[in-house]
Amino acid sequence: MANANIKPLEVVFWLCTLLPFVLTPNYLSLASQIAITALFALSLDLILGYAGIVSLGHAAFFGAGAYTAGLIAKHYWAEPLTGLLLAGISAGILGYALSHIIVRFRHLALIMLTLGLGLLVHEAANSASALTGGADGLQGFRVPAVLGFKFDLYGTTAYAYALLVLFLGFLVSRRIIHSPFGLALRGIRENATRMPAIGAPSRAHLRKVYTIAAVMAGIAGALLTHTTSTVSLETLSFGRSADVLVILILGGAGRLYGGIVGAIIYMVARDQFSGINPQYWYFWIGLLLVAVVMFLPNGILGGLAKFSRPRS
Amino acid sequence: MLASLAGVLFDGFAYGMLLFLLSVGLTVTLGMMNFVNLAHCSFAMVGGYATVTLMNRFGWPFLATLPMAFVAAALLSIFLERTLYRRLYRASDLDQCLLTIGIVFISVAAFAWFYTSEQQSALVPEYLRGSVQILGQGFATYRIFLIAVSLAITAVLVLLLERTRFGARVRAAVDNQRMARGLGIDVERTFMITFALGGGLAGLGGALAVQMVGLDPSFALAYLVYVLIVVAVGGLGSIGGSFVAAVVLGISDMAGKYYFPWLGAFLIYLVMVALLMWRPLGLFGKR
Amino acid sequence: MVAQDVELELPHGVRHALIGPNGAGKTTLINLMTGMLAPDAGQILLGGEDITGLKPEARVRRGLARTFQINTLFPQLTALESVALAVLERDGHAHNWWRGLTRFGAEVDEAASILQSLNLQKGLHRLTRELAYGEQRLLEIALALATRPRVLLLDEPAAGVPRDESAELFSAIAGLSSSLTVLFIEHDMDVVFRFASRIHVMVGGRILVQGTPDDIARDPRVREVYLGRAHRVPA
Numbered sequence: 001m002a003n004a005n006i007k008p009l010e011v012v013f014w015l016c017t018l019l020p021f022v023l024t025p026n027y028l029s030l031a032s033q034i035a036i037t038a039l040f041a042l043s044l045d046l047i048l049g050y051a052g053i054v055s056l057g058h059a060a061f062f063g064a065g066a067y068t069a070g071l072i073a074k075h076y077w078a079e080p081l082t083g084l085l086l087a088g089i090s091a092g093i094l095g096y097a098l099s100h101i102i103v104r105f106r107h108l109a110l111i112m113l114t115l116g117l118g119l120l121v122h123e124a125a126n127s128a129s130a131l132t133g134g135a136d137g138l139q140g141f142r143v144p145a146v147l148g149f150k151f152d153l154y155g156t157t158a159y160a161y162a163l164l165v166l167f168l169g170f171l172v173s174r175r176i177i178h179s180p181f182g183l184a185l186r187g188i189r190e191n192a193t194r195m196p197a198i199g200a201p202s203r204a205h206l207r208k209v210y211t212i213a214a215v216m217a218g219i220a221g222a223l224l225t226h227t228t229s230t231v232s233l234e235t236l237s238f239g240r241s242a243d244v245l246v247i248l249i250l251g252g253a254g255r256l257y258g259g260i261v262g263a264i265i266y267m268v269a270r271d272q273f274s275g276i277n278p279q280y281w282y283f284w285i286g287l288l289l290v291a292v293v294m295f296l297p298n299g300i301l302g303g304l305a306k307f308s309r310p311r312s
Numbered sequence: 313m314l315a316s317l318a319g320v321l322f323d324g325f326a327y328g329m330l331l332f333l334l335s336v337g338l339t340v341t342l343g344m345m346n347f348v349n350l351a352h353c354s355f356a357m358v359g360g361y362a363t364v365t366l367m368n369r370f371g372w373p374f375l376a377t378l379p380m381a382f383v384a385a386a387l388l389s390i391f392l393e394r395t396l397y398r399r400l401y402r403a404s405d406l407d408q409c410l411l412t413i414g415i416v417f418i419s420v421a422a423f424a425w426f427y428t429s430e431q432q433s434a435l436v437p438e439y440l441r442g443s444v445q446i447l448g449q450g451f452a453t454y455r456i457f458l459i460a461v462s463l464a465i466t467a468v469l470v471l472l473l474e475r476t477r478f479g480a481r482v483r484a485a486v487d488n489q490r491m492a493r494g495l496g497i498d499v500e501r502t503f504m505i506t507f508a509l510g511g512g513l514a515g516l517g518g519a520l521a522v523q524m525v526g527l528d529p530s531f532a533l534a535y536l537v538y539v540l541i542v543v544a545v546g547g548l549g550s551i552g553g554s555f556v557a558a559v560v561l562g563i564s565d566m567a568g569k570y571y572f573p574w575l576g577a578f579l580i581y582l583v584m585v586a587l588l589m590w591r592p593l594g595l596f597g598k599r
Numbered sequence: 600m601v602a603q604d605v606e607l608e609l610p611h612g613v614r615h616a617l618i619g620p621n622g623a624g625k626t627t628l629i630n631l632m633t634g635m636l637a638p639d640a641g642q643i644l645l646g647g648e649d650i651t652g653l654k655p656e657a658r659v660r661r662g663l664a665r666t667f668q669i670n671t672l673f674p675q676l677t678a679l680e681s682v683a684l685a686v687l688e689r690d691g692h693a694h695n696w697w698r699g700l701t702r703f704g705a706e707v708d709e710a711a712s713i714l715q716s717l718n719l720q721k722g723l724h725r726l727t728r729e730l731a732y733g734e735q736r737l738l739e740i741a742l743a744l745a746t747r748p749r750v751l752l753l754d755e756p757a758a759g760v761p762r763d764e765s766a767e768l769f770s771a772i773a774g775l776s777s778s779l780t781v782l783f784i785e786h787d788m789d790v791v792f793r794f795a796s797r798i799h800v801m802v803g804g805r806i807l808v809q810g811t812p813d814d815i816a817r818d819p820r821v822r823e824v825y826l827g828r829a830h831r832v833p834a
Contacts, residue, residue, distance in 0.1 A: 004699050054406050101589060107405055108348065109592040112544040116585045119537070123578040180687045180703060181696035183676075187684050190673035197633070197671070198685040199659035199746050200693060208694070238537075242413065249410055280425070286417025293403075293411040294396070 004178040013257070017163055021156070028155035029227075034267045035162035036223045039169045041248045041259025043216035046173060048245075049253030050182065051209050052189030053102065054111050056241055057118020058217060060098075063125065063236030065091040065218025067132060070231035074141035080226045081146065084165070084219055091218020092211050094121075099210035103203045106192070115238070122236040137232035143225070151227065158227040165223055169216055170260075176212070177256060185209055189254075246285060250292060252299025261301055318449055320570050321563060326455035328562025329462035330524060333517030334535060335542040335554050336469065337510020343486045343549015343597075345503055347397060348405055350412040352514055353532045353539055354419040355385040359515025360527040361423060364432045374436050378519055385515020386508040393507050398500070416532050423529040432527040440523075454523050461520065465513070469551060482506055486549040541584045547597025556595060605641075605806055607799060609750065615782040616795035620824065624804040625784045626668060629752050633665050634658050646749065660689075662749035666739040668758050668784075674728040678719060678738055681727060682710035685745035713741050717771050733764045737771060744775075751775070753783035757790070769794060792816070800824070 020031045040062055047053040065087035072083045098117055105113055125132045132138065144150060149157045176182050184205050188195055195202045225231050234240060243266075251262025273281055296303045338352040359381035366372040366380060392415065400408055440457050443450040473479035481502045484492040493499050521527065521535075542561055546553030561580065568579040587595070605628060609615055617625050630636040632643055634655035643651045650658050673681045686706045687693045700707070714720060717737045722730050727738065736756060743751055756772065757765040769790055775781060785791050791798060792812050799809040800821055808818050815821055 004701060048406075054409065056409075101585075105588075105592050108342070108544060108548065109588055111348075111405065111409065112540060113585060113588055115537070115540070116581050116588070120578065120581040120585060123581060127574060127578060175699070176696045178699045178701075179696045180684075180693045180698075180700060183680060183684050183700065184688065184693040186676060187673055187681075190675055191671055194667075194671045194673065194742070196635075196655035197659065197665060197667075198688055198742055199656050200684075200688045201656055205693070208696075212696075246410075246413075249406075277424075280421055282417040283421030283425075286414040286419075286421065289410050289414030289417065290396070293407050293414065294399070297403075297407060 014167065017167075020159065025154060025156075028159040030267065030271055032155055032158040032162040032227050033224075034263050035159065035166045036220050036227070037244070037247065037267060038260040038263035039162075039166045039223070040217055040220040041244050041251070041263050042166075042169055042173055042256075043213045043220065044244050044248050045253055045256070045259045046176065046185075046209055046213045046216070048248060049255065049258065050177065050189060051185040051206055052192070053206065053210070054114070055118075056111055056115040056238070056245065057121075058114070058213075058244060059236055059238070059240035060118045060121040061091040061095055061214040061217035062221040062224075062240065062244075063121065063233075064094050064214075065221030066225045066231045066235040067125065067138065067221075068218070069222035069225040070138040070141065071131070073143050073225065073229075074138060078141070078143050080143050080161075080222075083143075083226065084222045087222030087225075088215045088219045091221070092215035095214020095218075096207065096211040098214075099207040102210060103206040118236070118238060118241055122233065122238070125236055126233060132233075133231075135233060137230060138225075139230055142229045146226070155227075162223050162227060165219060166260075169219065170256075172216075174256060176209075181205065181208070246289060248299075250288065250299055252301030252303075255299070255301045255305075258299055258301050262299065265300070316570070319451075320566050322451055323455065324563030324566035325559060326452075326458050326524070326562070327566060328559035329459050330517060330521055331535075331538055331542050331562055332555055332558035333462055333465065333520065334514055335539045335546075335558060336551055337507075337513045338539060339543045339546060339548060339550060339554045340482070340486065341503070341507050341510050342543060343547075344482070344489070344506060345401055346548075347401060348408040348412065349397070350409055350536060350540075351392070351415040351419065351532070352412075352511070353518075353536045354416055355389055355511040355514040356518030356521070356535065357419060357423060357527070357529070357532045358388050358518065359385045359512075360518035360522050360531065361427060361432070362515065363519035363522060364427075364434045364527060367434045374434065374440070378516060381519035382512040382516045385518070386512030388515075389511025390504065390508045393504055397507075416536070420529045420532055427529070429529055432522065434522050436523050458520055458524065465516075466551075466555065473551070478502070478505070538580075541580065543594075545584060545587045545594055547591075547594025550594065550596035553594055553596030605801075605804075607806065607809075609780050609782055610797075611749075611780055612778055613780060613797055614795050615780070616791040616798045617782055617784045617801060618786070618788075618791055618798060619801035619807070623801045625801055626754055627804075628801070629665055629754055629782075629784070632752065633663060659746050659748075662747070663752070664743040664746045664748035664750070665752035666743050666754055666756060668754040670732075670735045670739060672727045672735060672738055672742070675726055677724050677726055678714055678730065678734075678741070679707070679710055679723045681738065682713055682741050682745045683707050685742050686710050686713075689746050710745060713744055714738075716774075717741050717744075718767065733760050733768065736760055736768060740771065748779065750780045750782070753781065755784050755786070757785070757787070765790070 020028055044055065044058050047055060068087040068090040069083040072086060101117070102110065102113060126134055146157065146161050149160070151157045184200060187200065188202050188205060192202060221235055224235065247262035247266045248259050250266060251258035251260065270281065292299065334353065334356050338349060341347060341349060362381045362384040363377040366377040367374060396411065400411060436454060440454050443452045444456060473483060481492070481497050484495065484497055485499050485502050489499055518531070538561065542554055542557045546557030564583055565580055568575055572579065617628070619625055627636065631638050634653060638651065642649055645658070645661055645663055648661065650661060650663070676684070683706055684693070686709050687703060690706060692703060692706065711723060714723060717740060719734060719737055719741065722734050727735065730738065740753065740756060753772070757768050760768060772781070772783070773794060795812065797809065798812055798815045800807040800815065802824055807820055807824065808815065
C-alpha cells in the first residue's frame with residue numbers, strides 16, 4: 001500500500017513555506033495569491049488526478065465561494081472565518097447539485113458539460129448584476145482583520161491566513177487520498193467499467209468527491225475575496241478554469257503536491273514576465289503545454305519521480 | 313413582427329451555415345479517430361488571416377483568396393498531424409485537450425505578434441455588399457452568398473461521402489475503425505486526408521467569417537466553444553447532425569440576441585447542457 | 600436479436616460450462632445477467648429473488664460476480680490494492696474518507712489471502728500493469744472472488760493464456776469452494792469436459808441444448824455445430 005507516513009522532504013517543504021516571511025517580505029501578497037491558487041489546484045486534483053473527471057469549469061465553485069464571501073462581507077458582517085465557512089457551504093451545495101449531472105457522463109460529453117455548466121454559471125452571474133455587480137464586480141467592502149490580526153499592506157496577515165487554510169486543505173486531501181475512499185476514487189480513474197463489477201457505487205463516490213472538491217474550491221475563492229477585498233466575474237471565467245488546469249498538469253496530477261508545485265512555478269513565472277505583453281505569456285504557456293504533454297506527461301513531479309526512482 | 317422573424321431566421325441560418333463550415337471538419341475527425349482537436353478553430357483563423365493578407369497586402373480579389381484560405385489551413389493541418397497529433401491517437405482525452413489547447417495559445421499569440429490584436433477587415437467586392445429586397449424585407453447580399461456557398465459545399469461533401477470510394481472509406485473508418493482496418497483500409501492515410509479536408513474547410517469558414525463576424529487573434533478561442541457545442545450536440549462523426557445542430561444554434565443565438573438580449577449567451581449554454589443531458593452522444597451520434 | 604428465448608437454470612454448487620461458436624451471444628448473456636445490458640423482455644432470478652431491475656453493483660452485492668474476457672483491471676493499482684478495494688467495497692467501508700487504509704488491516708489481510716489462494720503472493724505489491732498476462736487473468740478471478748459471490752460467471756478465463764500455462768489457472772478454478780456456483784465460457788473442449796458437470800450449448804443467440812457432458816457428447820446437433828472446428832467433441 002502507498003506509504004502514508006510523513007516523509008522528511010514534506011516537513012522540509014512546509015517549513016520552507018514559512019521562508020517568504022523572512023526572505024521575501026515584499027512578495028507576501030504574491031505568496032498569498034500562490035497559496036490560494038494552490039488550494040484551488042488541489043481541489044481540482046481531487047476530481048481530476050484522483051477520480052479522473054476532466055473539468056473545464058471548476059472555476060464555477062471558486063467564483064461561487066468568492067461571491068458568497070464578498071456578499072457576506074459587503075452586506076452583513078466582515079468576520080472572515082464565518083465567511084469562509086459559508087462560502088464553502090454554498091460552493092458545496094452548488095457542487096452537490098451539479099454533481100448529479102456530471103457523474104452520468106464520460107469522455108467528450110463530460111468535458112463539454114463541465115465547460116457548459118461553467119459558462120452558464122458565469123453568464124448567470126453576469127446577468128444577475130443587481131446581486132453580483134455584473135461586469136464591475138463586487139466592490140466597496142473591506143475585510144479588515146482575521147482573528148484580530150489586521151490585514152496589512154505588506155500582506156503578512158494575508159499570507160499567514162492563506163497558508164494556514166492551504167495547509168488544512170492539504171491535510172484533509174491527504175487523509176482522503178490514504179483512505180478507502182481514496183482507493184475507490186483511484187479505482188474509478190483506473191477502470192470505471194470494473195467498479196460496478198466489484199460492487200462499487202461509482203456515482204455515489206463521484207458525487208461525494210465532486211462536492212468535497214467544490215467546497216475546497218469555494219474556500220479558496222473566499223480567501224481571494226478576503227485578501228483582496230474585491231470580487232470580479234473573472235473568478236468564474238473559463239480563463240480561470242483553464243489556468244488551474246494548466247497549473248495542475250504542469251505540476252503533475254494525482255500526486256498531492258502537483259497543484260502546489262504547479263502554482264508556485266506558474267505564478268512566479270507570470271509575475272516575473274508580467275512586464276511582457278500578456279499575449280506572449282500565452283505563447284510560452286502554449287509551448288509549455290505542448291512540451292509537457294509530449295515529454296513530461298506526468299508533469300514536473302512525475303518527471304522527477306521517474307528520474308529518482310531506481311529502475312526495477 | 314413577421315418581417316423581423318424572417319430576418320432573424322435568415323440571419324440565424326446564415327450564422328448557422330458559418331458554424332457548420334467551421335465544425336464539419338472537427339466532427340468527422342472526432343468521430344473517426346476520437347481525437348479531441350481543440351485547435352480546430354486555429355485552422356479557421358489561419359484561413360481568415362490568409363484571406364485578409366492576400367486581399368489587403370497583395371490586392372487579390374476576394375473570391376480568389378478563398379481557395380488559398382482552404383489550402384493554407386489544409387497544409388497547416390497536415391503539418392500538425394504528421395508532427396504532433398499522430399503520436400497522441402491513443403493518448404487520454406485530457407492529454408489531447410491539453411496539447412491542442414497549447415497549440416491554440418501558441419497560434420493566438422503568434423497571430424497577435426504578426427497582426428496585432430486589432431480587428432481585421434477585408435473589403436468584399438461591390439457585388440457582395442448591400443442587401444436584396446424580397447417581399448419588403450432586406451436580406452444582406454453577403455449572407456445570401458454565404459448560405460449559397462455553404463449549401464454548395466454541403467452538397468459536395470455529401471456526394472463525396474456517399475458516392476466516392478474515398479467517402480466509403482471515411483464512413484467505414486468513422487463507423488468502426490478496427491473493422492475498417494481489418495478490411496484493408498489504410499485508416500491512417502484516410503484520416504490524414506480527412507483531417508486536411510476538415511482543416512481546409514475550417515479555413516474556408518474562417519475566411520468567409522471575416523465579413524460577418526470579424527477577425528482577431530481571439531477568434532480561435534471564442535468560436536471554439538460554439539464549434540464544440542455544434543459537434544457535441546450534433547453527434548460525433550455525423551455531418552447531418554452538425555448541420556442540424558449548427559442551424560439550431562445559429563438561429564437560437566440570433567433569436568436570443570434579438571428577443572432576449574438580457575439573457576446573453578445564457579440561452580445557448582442552457583440549450584447545450586439540456587441537449588447533452590438528453591442525448592449525451594449527440595442528436596445523431598453513435599459513439 | 601443477440602440473445603433470444605434463453606432459459607437458463609444454474610443449480611446451486613454446480614460447475615457449468617457455456618459453450619458455442621464465436622458470436623453466439625455468450626458474453627452478451629453474461630452482460631445481461633450482470634446488468635451491464637438491459638433485457639427487452641424476461642426475468643433474471645438469483646436465489647429466487649428477481650434482480651432484473653437492479654443495477655450491476657446491486658447484483659454484485661447479492662452475490663453475482665463475473666470476470667471479463669479482456670482484462671478489465673486497474674493498471675496503476677497493485678494487485679493487493681485492487682483486491683483490497685473489492686473487499687472494502689463489499690464490506691461497505693469504501694465511503695470512509697477519514698480513516699487511513701492502515702486501519703483496515705483485516706480487509707487487507709483478507710485480500711492478501713485471496714491472492715495467496717490463487718498463487719499470486721509474489722505479485723502482491725506489483726502494479727497490475729507489470730504483472731504477467733497469466734497473473735492478470737488470475738487477478739481477474741481474485742477480484743470477483745473478493746466480493747464473496749454465490750454465483751461466479753467466468754468469461755473465457757483462460758483467454759489468451761498459452762496451453763501449458765492454463766493448467767494452473769484451471770486448477771485454481773477447480774479449487775474454488777464447492778458451495779459456489781460457477782458458469783464459465785470456454786472454447787477448449789478438454790477443459791470443458793474435465794471441469795463441468797453441466798454443459799449449455801449456445802448457438803445464434805439461442806440455447807441449442809443443455810445437459811450432462813455425456814448428453815452433450817452424444818448429441819448429433821452439437822457435433823454438427825462443431826464440425827470443421829479444431830476441437831473434437833470427445834466420444
